[in-house]
Amino acid sequence: MQFQRIVTGKIKSDLYYDLIELFSGLFLAGFLGMHLIFESSIIAGKKVFNNLSQTLDENYLALAGISLVVVVFFIHFLTAGRRIPTRCKEQKIIWHHTGRLRHLNTWAWVLQIITGIIILILGSIHMWVVVTDRPIKAETSALRIQSGYLWFYVILLLLSVVHAGIGIYRQFIKWGWFPRKPLGYVIGFISIFFILLGFTALFTFLRAGGL
Amino acid sequence: MNTIVTDVLIIGAGLAGERTAIEAANQGLDVIILSLVPPRRSHSTAAQGGMQAALGNCAMGRGDNPSIHFEDTVKGSDWGCDQDVARLFCETAPTAVRQMAYWGVPWNRVAAGRKRLPGGQEIYELKEYEGLITARNFGGTAKWRACYTADGTGHTIQYTLDSIVIKLGIKVHDRMEALRLIHNGDKCMGVVARCLRTGKLYTYISKSTVLATGGCGRLYGASTNAVINEGSGMFLALETELVPLGNMEAIQFHPTGLVPVWILITEGARGDGGYLLDKNHHRFMPDYEPKKKELASRDVVARRMIMHMRKGYGVESPYGPHLWLDIRHLGEKHINTNLREIANICRNFAGIDPVNELIPVRPTQHYSMGGVRTNINGAVYGIKGLFACGEAACWDLHGFNRLGGNSLAETIVSGMIVGKKAAEYTLGTELTYSYQQVNNHYNIVRQKIKNIIGGKLNKKRHENVFELKNIMEDVLMKHVGIFRNGKDLLKAVNALQELYHRSRNISLRSSGTGASPELGLALRLPGMIKLALCVAYGALKRTESRGSHYREDYPRRDDKNWLKRTLAYWPEEKDLPCLKYEPVKITEIPPGDRGYGESPGKGGTS
């Protein structure tokens, strides 16, 4: 072993990083699910949506929740992002490798990196907007969506669900919590469900727009 | 000249080579192993079946002991083996197996309880043996004695031995091919070798050298052996002009090579209850061998199969006639677990699912009993400081027929013994060599290479090395196979002699620079043809039938004239080996009936 490795001794940081990545990811995926479910309350009507939002706000849940999410969001970026090939040479190798191999899960990972980076940007914008535009109301949300933000949300929705789905799939694989094949199907179905749910909500906002 | 100096130089990183290396390293000696391939790729890993050792733990092996093993081995060899060697081997084998267990081989173990054998027989494994090493059935033995790890016995033993080699820090120079032994007419001092990564030549100087280069199956066109088993250690020794090869005519054919790729379907298939069927789907072996049926000794089964095919019961195919191996009745579960490797081979290489299809098989070259002749200590005849063990050697444990499972055991046991003896020798000797002598040998190799590469101009004919090799393979397959006779053997000898002359005019079609594979073969081929001649000429001269050597014109064993071992020498500038003979050592069991083989069943002849 080399000198610098001997003097640094054994470290557990890689384990901790891995766990932080895991739990922050799971948290964010969970949050994404809740977020989409809350949001889809618009389908049941403007009132339901506003009431829900108000309840959360009154109990400071929204404030606490949003701040936590923002922190975890960036922690997740820092821990998961350390795996992203950063050097040009590496990226080229990976690109060649993935192209040759034609392997679904490897493609999925490349997709996850790309979605992750875009989410980092779009998610940040989204959070900024929401935080500065509080409290959350059906009217403001609808207005936002009608004023050209629709495509922004369509993309963010798709990317987030895909990113979360692949992430959870890979974590389950890595820890061996579930057999591979059925896991793929289950996560696929759940992802499609959330995408549909999100679309319906967006559509409702768009329609509700006339108000 | 790149020179490397060591105490003990071992050529070959198969089981025999690595076991020897460990023994020598444990005596505190500096050991280097050379190998054509990384150790774990050696041919030994392909052995699936098992390793014989009289442990007597399993129900069907109860009461077993080294003496019964000894008796099986001697009978199996058709009294061609040296009995003092066989005795030493059988006594040591149990320790060898246990030591491998200590080092990490996951031998299958006895699980207590009642069991039903595929044949319907019920056996009971005793509680008191539970957890000890168990064994399976192999052809030609009185007891179940082949210790095994599922279907990867050779693999696990090789991986375990190699792990110990790594642990001990023994140096392995892989992709390094020994081309010539360095000697001074009295003593061996190492080898000249060619690096198969770069093509560079090296000289290795050592106090003692051990040949553990494996068999020469690839002399034959249809062989179960790995493609690197070209017998190079044997012709290296032969080319010293001092060292004889023993019993080269003793070639074993395995009854069940998969048609047409010649991959071995192990004895395990029949041991677990597989049948051999003919074109009418008739199970014919009980007709010939009512008692042992499919599990008679290998040479017997192989001969019965050929005989049955000659009678017209073979299945016709583009690759010649063959027979069927049937394991369907063993059931899907058994096939996919216990015989998984066999099932995979059938699926991957023949597109056959043995769970519900028949497997096409035919006897195929499998093992060379002959090799570099050594004494009981593994010391090679005729030269000091040179040892040999494993399949490359003629120690002589197998005589004219090797029992299934005895050769894995031989590699380990002989490795232990020869390693120790080589170490003793090494500790008692000095490293003396003259630069001049080493340089001479080095230059001979260099000149050879030059002649092959640059010789295009001054040669009358430009022979293609691949073409010559194919001819050699065909000649042996056709005329020096399972059934032999004087006429065909003479044809073979003549054809091989001509081939030998042609091999002096080999020209390359590639540049031959660097690690050229064509040059590699061109360097080996003349030696291989010499070995082929030793096989064919030895067979021609041996006018009797013994073990796997079966002469149609001399169908009986002739103890009066032939209870002896062939020793083939090769004087340079000759195109035939010079044959001498020595008596076989008989210490305990005088020649008699083999007992289990060749019973005069209703389908049999003699």
Next chain:
Amino acid sequence: MKNRELTLNIFRYDPNIPGREPYMQPYSLQETEGMTIFIALNQIRENQDPSLKFDFVCRAAICGSCGMLVNGRPRLACKTLTRDLPEVITLMPLPVFKLIGDLSVDTGSWFRQLSIKTGAWVHSDKSFNPNCQEERMSNETALKIYEAERCIECGCCIAGCATANIRDDFLGAAGLYKIARFMVDPRDERPEEKYFDVVSSEEGVFGCLGLMACEDNCPMELPLQVQLAYVRRKMALIGFRV
């Protein structure tokens, strides 16, 4: 079956000749019944180009010598039937391993280094007593160890692994599988922390991204995911204990 005319595009490169650039060379070949890449390559060497370098030993998918990229995917060439491939076949050497020439790579040295790095032998303070019976072991344990030792070190998992392609020090599936083999072996007396030192880093199990190209390309169809997950869980547990 109609016998096709195959085209094999083969990667050619000799690192020993300075200044020589790699290139792809096409060879045409008549397909025969039951032809494998092993048969095809040997025919090319015998009849067309004797300088072509590739490695085969057992030609029976046992020894692990013949890993190469067949149409981009790591395969054992000896057990790849041409009938399962299109008419144009591309052959390239395995990535990650040192290139010896053409299709030949040095998997042997890589795996040897791996064994040294992971201490891949049974660590025990007991000495062998030739006069004693072997230590007992249940047959299930024996089979479990065997299952974990079935890797043939062909390198296909490593070549397929994205991480291994960019991280020279990554143990890869083969390395972690090897460690699992000794973890399930009761004869190995290594304290658990020893394993932690070797594998609980980015070079080891926590460098794994879970892409499973290893499992999907393993010619032996080893349960790599299950074993890798086992090592990961075990390492996490040990990590909190030590």
